[in-house]
Amino acid sequence: MADWTTVAYVYDGGFSGFLTCVYESYVHREAPACFAAPEDPRVTLWPERRVEAHEAHARRVYRSLGEKIAPGARALVARGFLTCLPERELWLWRFIQAGYRRGGAMLQDLADPLVSTLNKAVYQLNHEAHMYTGFVRFSEQSGVLVAEIAPKNRVLPVLRPHFCTRFSRETFVIYDRTYREALFYQPGRWAIVPLAEFRAAAPGETELDFRRLWRRFYDAIAIQDRVNPKLRMNNMPKRYWRLMTEFQTDPGEPPRALP
Amino acid sequence: MELMEKLEVLADAAKYDAACTSSGLHRGNRGGIGTTTMAGCCHSFSADGRCVTLLKVLLTNRCVYDCQYCVNRRSNDVRRAAFTPRELCELTMGFYRRNYIEGLFLSSAVWGSPDDTTERMIETLRLLREEYNFWGYIHAKAIPGADPLLTRRLGLLADRLSVNIELPSEASLRLLAPDKEKCAILRPMAQIRDGIQVSRQEVARYRHAPRFAPAGQSTQMIIGATPESDRHILTLTQGLYDKYRLKRVFYSAYLPVSDSGLLPARQGFQPPLLREHRLYQADWLLRFYHYRAEELLDEAHPDLSPLVDPKCSWALNHMEFFPVEVNTAEYEALLRVPGVGVTSARRILTARRCGSLTFEGLKRLGVVLKRAQYFLTCSGRRMEGLRVREDGVLRHLVALERPMLAQEAPEQLTLFDNTG
Numbered sequence: 001m002a003d004w005t006t007v008a009y010v011y012d013g014g015f016s017g018f019l020t021c022v023y024e025s026y027v028h029r030e031a032p033a034c035f036a037a038p039e040d041p042r043v044t045l046w047p048e049r050r051v052e053a054h055e056a057h058a059r060r061v062y063r064s065l066g067e068k069i070a071p072g073a074r075a076l077v078a079r080g081f082l083t084c085l086p087e088r089e090l091w092l093w094r095f096i097q098a099g100y101r102r103g104g105a106m107l108q109d110l111a112d113p114l115v116s117t118l119n120k121a122v123y124q125l126n127h128e129a130h131m132y133t134g135f136v137r138f139s140e141q142s143g144v145l146v147a148e149i150a151p152k153n154r155v156l157p158v159l160r161p162h163f164c165t166r167f168s169r170e171t172f173v174i175y176d177r178t179y180r181e182a183l184f185y186q187p188g189r190w191a192i193v194p195l196a197e198f199r200a201a202a203p204g205e206t207e208l209d210f211r212r213l214w215r216r217f218y219d220a221i222a223i224q225d226r227v228n229p230k231l232r233m234n235n236m237p238k239r240y241w242r243l244m245t246e247f248q249t250d251p252g253e254p255p256r257a258l259p
Numbered sequence: 260m261e262l263m264e265k266l267e268v269l270a271d272a273a274k275y276d277a278a279c280t281s282s283g284l285h286r287g288n289r290g291g292i293g294t295t296t297m298a299g300c301c302h303s304f305s306a307d308g309r310c311v312t313l314l315k316v317l318l319t320n321r322c323v324y325d326c327q328y329c330v331n332r333r334s335n336d337v338r339r340a341a342f343t344p345r346e347l348c349e350l351t352m353g354f355y356r357r358n359y360i361e362g363l364f365l366s367s368a369v370w371g372s373p374d375d376t377t378e379r380m381i382e383t384l385r386l387l388r389e390e391y392n393f394w395g396y397i398h399a400k401a402i403p404g405a406d407p408l409l410t411r412r413l414g415l416l417a418d419r420l421s422v423n424i425e426l427p428s429e430a431s432l433r434l435l436a437p438d439k440e441k442c443a444i445l446r447p448m449a450q451i452r453d454g455i456q457v458s459r460q461e462v463a464r465y466r467h468a469p470r471f472a473p474a475g476q477s478t479q480m481i482i483g484a485t486p487e488s489d490r491h492i493l494t495l496t497q498g499l500y501d502k503y504r505l506k507r508v509f510y511s512a513y514l515p516v517s518d519s520g521l522l523p524a525r526q527g528f529q530p531p532l533l534r535e536h537r538l539y540q541a542d543w544l545l546r547f548y549h550y551r552a553e554e555l556l557d558e559a560h561p562d563l564s565p566l567v568d569p570k571c572s573w574a575l576n577h578m579e580f581f582p583v584e585v586n587t588a589e590y591e592a593l594l595r596v597p598g599v600g601v602t603s604a605r606r607i608l609t610a611r612r613c614g615s616l617t618f619e620g621l622k623r624l625g626v627v628l629k630r631a632q633y634f635l636t637c638s639g640r641r642m643e644g645l646r647v648r649e650d651g652v653l654r655h656l657v658a659l660e661r662p663m664l665a666q667e668a669p670e671q672l673t674l675f676d677n678t679g
Contacts, residue, residue, distance in 0.1 A: 109613040110606050111620030134302040134312075138357045145356065162296075165288045170356065210353045213266055217354075220270040221315065222305035225514045225530055231308025235301070245359070246303060 004031040008046040009089075012053055013037045015081050018089055019058035021051045022096055035089035061096075069099035070107045076118060082154040085121035092118070129158035135236070136163075137245045138172060140210075141201050145172035148198070148243055154179050156192055164190055203250070211245050215256070218246040260340055266350065268340040272320040272331050273366055275516075276423075276479065277509035281312045281361040281396040283474035284418050291392025293355065293362070295418065295474075299396075300361050313364035313398055314354055318342055318380055322368035326425070326436040327519040328484050331368045335517070341370070344383040348391055355395055362396030362418075363387070373404035377413060384416035396474070403443045407450050411471070414454055419474040419506070422447050424499070427492050431485035434521055448503050451476045455504070479509035482538065483531035484522055488561035493541055493552040500545065510538045537563040544569055547601050548594045566657045571597045574634060575653055581634040582641070586615045597656070598631030618642050629659060 007030045011017040018035070025032060033046045065073045073096075080092050095114050099106045109115055128151055136159075138145035145167065149155070156176050163172065164185055171186045175198040182195040203211070241247045249255050260268075282299030301310040319341035320331045330337065342350075347363075354360045365383065367376050380399060387393045399417035401410050414420050422444055426432045429441045451472060458471035478499065482492065496508045512535040515525040541563060544550040548570070555569050556562070564572045574581065574597050583592050585607060593604040606624045610616060615638050622628055632642045633652045 105613050108609050110610040111613075111616055111623050113623065116623040130298075130300070133296075134300045134358075134361075136358050140357070147358070162294075166294045167292065167356070168288045169292060210357060213263060213350065214354060214357070214359050216263055216267050217270050217314070218303065218305060218311065220267045221274050221311060223274055223307045223309075223514065226307040226309075226512075226532065228308040229306070232304045232306060235308060235310065236304040244303070245357070 004029050006031050006033045006046055007049045008033050008044040009035045009049055009051055010038055010040075011035065011051040014053055015078065016055060016058035017051065017053040018081060018092070019061040020054045021089070022061045022093060023054070023057040024049065024051050025093070032090060032093055034087070035093075065096065065099070068103065069096075070104040072107050073099055076107070076122060079122045079125060079158075080118050082157060083121040083125045084153045085117070088121070091121075125153040125155065125158065128153050129155040131236075131240065132159055133162050135240045135244060136174065137243065139200060139203055140207050141204070143171065145170055146175075146200050147173070148175045148177060148200070150177040150239070150243060152178070156181060156183050159183070160190060160192065208250055211248075211250060212253075215246055262346060262350070264338075265340045265342060265346070266316070268338050269316045269318075269320060269342060272337075272368070273315045273317045273364070275330065275511065275514070276315065276364070276366060276400075277511040278398070278421060278477055278479055278507070279310055279312050279315060279364065280419075280477075280507065281398075283506055284396070286394060286473075289392075289394040291394055292352075293393050293395035295362070295394075295396045302358070302360055312361045313396065314351055314360045314362070315364040316342070316347070316366075318347070318365060318367035318376075318383065319370050320368045321370040323371070324369055324436070324438040326439065327517055327521055328426075328435055328481055328513065330516045332517075342383075344379070344386050347383055348387045348393075351387060351395075352391055352393065355393070360395075362398070364398045365417075366400040367402070369402060369404075373402040374406050374409060377402050377405040377409040381409065381412050381416065384413070388416055398474075401447045401451065403439060403447055405447070407447075410447055410450060411454060414451060414472040415469050417472060419476065420451050420472045421477045421479070422451070424448075424478045424480050426485055427480050427482075427487040427495055428485065431487065435484065435519075445503075448476065448478070448505075452503050475506035476503075477505055477507040477509065479511055481513050482510045482535055484513035488556075489534070489538060489541070489563045490552070490556040490558075490561040492538060493545070493556060496542060497545055497552040508542060510535050510542075533565055534563070537565070537569060541569040544573075549591055567653070567660055568597075570595075571630070571656050571660075575656070582636045583634060584636050584639065585621065586611050586638055596631050596634045598627035598629065598634075630656065 009021045009032050011021050021032065021035065030049065034044060036042060062074060065077055077092055077096065080088060085091060091114065095118055098114055106115065110119065132149055132151060132155055136147045136149060138147045156174065159174065160183055163174065169187055174183045175195065176182065180194060180196055181192055182198060183192050184190065247256065280299050281295065282297065284295045285297045286295045288294055299312060301312050303311040305311055321339045321341060322331045322333050325332045325334050351363045355362070365380055367380055369376050384397060384399065397417045398419045398421065399413050401413060401420050401422045403422060424444055425436055425439065432439060432441055454471045455475065458468070461468035462470060499505050499508055512530040512532050513523070514530050515523065515528045518525055541555055544555065545552065555573060563569050567575070574595065580595065583596055590604055590608060593599050593607055594601070603625045607616065610620065610624060617637050618628065621637070628642070632645055
């Protein structure tokens with residue numbers, strides 16, 4: 001691979017687009033120096049290659065991950081693509097390249113820097129998604145449940161199955177502020193779509209009642225003799241608090257006395 | 260009384276129950292609302308740092324008993340309230356739909372007789388399951404002294420059952436909870452254990468057989484109100500795991516809620532939080548690390564060390580067991596190394612098939628080398644630049660632990676020297 005030329009890839013930012021880049025890099029014998037979106041203002045000194053997502057090529061690469069590396073490699077690459085690891089495409093490309101060479105043993109070599117970096121990033125993604133399964137707070141707006149999240153990783157696709165089975169008879173929306181996309185669900189159908197702006201309507205009276213009840217419960221359940229702010233922050237970092245009912249104040253209510 | 264006030268009174272009365280888990284059962288969608296997950300899920304953390312996963316309330320806090328350590332004892336002057344089954348169902352559904360909670364934790368003070376109390380609990384859960392079609396997690400308290408048939412019905416509706424053993428010995432129980440008897444507590448525990456076992460066999464044979472307490476049973480006891488040693492408590496815990504097949508034993512540090520002369524004086528009393536923490540650590544060693552209670556503590560050392568965790572403490576007293584060679588050691592031996600947990604031990608087993616491991620590699624696997632370095636070799640070599648002298652190791656491990664204990668003074672452990 002030493003004789004491969006180095007280029008900068010420009011693609012649409014989607015998963016099929018990325019897999020198509022992998023395909024192109026093998027066809028043209030080019031190693032990527034970086035991956036960028038078309039609107040990315042960064043200027044590189046490397047020659048640029050623009051890649052259009054090609055469904056069949058992407059599928060072929062995706063299939064090859066399972067066949068040439070290991071079935072687990074597919075999941076690792078798919079999840080790895082959702083993480084917020086800096087230069088994640090480059091890490092994934094290097095992993096795929098090494099995986100093709102080494103085969104199934106690659107995934108078991110947990111002490112390998114490539115594998116451990118990706119595993120760690122995916123672990124953090126899964127962990128954040130797990131935290132959000134608990135910390136998402138819905139508000140009811142005329143029968144529809146609405147929630148907002150602000151995650152570091154792109155957790156929405158990971159959260160989807162959990163909420164779709166749990167609330168299979170409800171209609172709900174979860175909006176991701178960081179990645180500006182929303183999960184829409186109604187019985188039997190779901191979709192994750194990009195959404196630039198999202199604004200929740202003002203809560204109704206029942207909704208306000210439940211919020212008040214929940215705050216009252218939250219305050220009552222704490223044992224004063226055991227108060228331990230550090231432990232609470234360890235278990236539930238403050239970045240989650242902003243969008244959680246128990247830390248919010250509704251208009252017309254006394255402000256919450258919190259640290 | 261208004262619903263808001265009831266919720267406050269009855270949540271306040273239930274909060275001293277330590278158990279708040281929603282784990283042990285995977286159930287997909289059953290057509291109504293709700294699922295449960297194997298690992299459970301925390302929905303919030305209260306100001307004391309404990310997890311809030313279930314709507315933990317009492318059905319009522321009116322009680323006929325007079326247990327000295329309990330806030331709800333009949334001689335205590337507190338506000339009393341009771342939920343109607345429908346109120347509680349509406350509340351649970353409202354909270355669950357907004358993803359505030361994972362389910363309901365239903366307990367109750369004993370009002371009337373244990374049978375009456377259990378019947379009211381059954382009525383609430385039946386309404387929730389059948390009418391509201393709720394399939395989230397339900398943890399119910401079995402009331403000692405209730406008819407076994409009622410306990411069985413409760414277990415068919417709930418996912419997890421628990422009976423509180425309350426205090427670690429019979430003598431303490433007789434002293435502080437004169438209305439409760441040891442055998443009255445252990446009887447439902449045995450019944451639940453047998454019920455779970457029979458139900459498992461039936462479900463294996465007939466898929467739609469009714470499931471009795473499918474997420475198992477747990478219990479809890481109060482630590483520090485009575486003079487039992489840690490050794491006594493751990494041996495009891497181990498017995499409960501072995502004989503009663505419990506999923507969990509919870510410890511609850513005694514909080515001064517009473518002025519009774521039988522209990523530690525309220526003035527200046529510090530709840531033994533560190534001791535509780537150490538007991539939980541030891542409990543983990545029993546459940547996941549293949550330790551036995553008699554290995555951790557003996558006649559000469561009846562209490563856990565406040566300075567280092569029980570695993571380090573065991574390692575320091577058994578230096579002949581170490582160092583463990585990472586590349587050849589068995590899983591059980593790796594688990595004994597401080598700084599190596601269940602996850603990293605499994606990772607070591609997987610990773611070393613691809614080639615021998617180095618200290619650099621161990622770090623990438625998630626092994627805490629700050630601790631583990633004293634107890635490991637990689638291909639026969641110690642970590643570079645490391646000198647191992649026994650007192651030095653102890654000093655270093657204690658220093659590592661100190662920042663985590665910033666809030667607590669270790670003196671609290673000697674509390675019972677003059678009362679015991």
